Amino acid sequence: MKLLPARPRLLALGEPVHGEAALPEARNELFRQLVEREGYRTIALESDCLAGLVVDDYVTSGAGSLDRTMAHGFSHEWFNVSEANRDLVRWMRAYNEGRPASERIRFAGFDGPLEITAAASPRQALTALHGHLSARVDTHLLPCTAEALDELLGPDARWTDPAAMTDPGRSAGQTAQAKELRLLADDLTALLDTQPPHPLTSAARHEWERARLYARTATGLLRYHFRMADTSPGRMAWLVGLRGQMMAENLLALAERGPVLVHAHNSHLQRNKSTIHMGGPPVEWWSAGAIVSAHLGAKYAFLATALGTLRHQGVGTPPPDTVEGLLYALPEDRGLIDTLRLTAALGDTRPAPRVSPYFGYAPLDPAHLDGSDGILFIKDVPEN
Incomplete structure (x- = not known):
């Protein structure tokens, strides 16, 4: 919170790759701290907004069972089998047990009922x-x-x-x-x-x-x-x-409730234009984060996640002249980087872009460092 100019209504935590357990585990840890220390009451994930109602019913009132909730409350193939997501749902249900409705924490999916296919x-x-x-x-x-x-x-x-x-x-x-x-x-x-x-x-x-x-x-x-x-x-x-x-419309509606932690791919949360390659020319669009930021201003904050190695996917030690390479030289295994201080230290120069041998991992774009409020850096991601 000390990195941010104001307490955000939407605090967005991005990830550069899906399906790696270390990333939602870090998200869970952050959400618990935000609930207990900062009064956050909602978490929103990159998952089907209608399916998410099943999860919200379970964590707020105990409707259904944990197994049914995991089977029917998430979209995208990696979400319902994620042990970190299961841990999140279990913890939210335990937290809400015996609390009045006004103090319960809530779950939301903020993606449309869409898959890539x-x-x-x-x-x-x-x-x-x-x-x-x-x-x-x-x-x-x-x-x-x-x-x-x-x-x-x-x-x-x-x-x-x-x-x-x-x-x-x-x-x-x-x-x-x-x-x-x-x-x-x-x-x-x-x-x-x-x-x-x-x-x-x-x-x-x-x-x-x-x-x-x-x-x-x-x-x-x-x-x-x-x-x-x-x-x-x-x-x-x-x-x-x-x-x-x-996505943006759902996030803006959730922000009306109170402060929300949002977790999704970096490309859905960044303020700069996003790009996707789908076999033809690259396609650009303004992401949910860019749209929400235009509406909320300083009440929207974005923390990008960057990784050092993902060795089980063929992503080795980052070259030293990349953003990830500079951060990899730091002694900590995991840390939160102040983007303003980082860009000030770099001055007018920008590191080289990192090239990933694994299509599922998107490195940081060094030209867009100022589009985030901070960077969560995880040095070495273990195999799930």
Whole structure:
């Protein structure tokens, strides 16, 4: 906290590679300290925002079991098998046991229901949003019935076909039904915005927040599916940009609750433009971190994580003229580096970029050091 100009609403901890146990273990340690010393009450991970509701229900009220929560509460193949994630969920449930609702810590996924090869059907989000409203408003205000919504959605398989990622013609996103669903999602969202929680109890606000999440997810998914059917050269830039927007909207909503620790890949949290290589020309987009930083200013803080070695993945000792090489020469096995002091010490020069032999690990970009507030450096990452 001494590195930061103000106490952030969103403290973002990035990681340069997924699936390495040492990184979420460090995240867990940081979150425990933030809860116990700084009053943080929410952690948000790069995981499906709707699946994350299963985890939140378990850690806050004990709904379900730990095994069921791990099986159904996370997206991405490495999350639900992660022992560090299991430890996090177990600790959060134990912490909340016996505490009043106002003191419980919360879990959230902030990614859309998206994978790199597919996107979810909008059914869950749209039907949940419709159900929330139908229980609270006059029927004549609803733009459609639940049965009409179901008929327009059709089979989920037409939405989730993995082939649509590489073949726009396989996407359902620009059919007549999908276009009508986009209008209905917009109407349902507008109707929700006219219905604040009443009476303003914690339970009513909780349900309203979930309905807002369903609304964001429904409209975001339908936009995403529309662009999956796009054949223009900007298709991939649209897709990664829309994913970043969905992430950012979820993070801004979480920030309304109070201070949040966010954990995701560095590329989703940095303030500078992000780049991804997917077989063709590199695709650039403004990440969730860049969007949130523009909204929150000093209330957003980003700590990038950098690694020295990842020997089991072929990443050896970093060259001494790289950022990682300079940090590797320090005596500590793990440390937090003040980016301002580091850039001041470097002056007008910048270290050489590090080249990783392992595609899954993204080294720091020395040209963008000033885009972070600090660097968590882990010298040697052991094999899981």
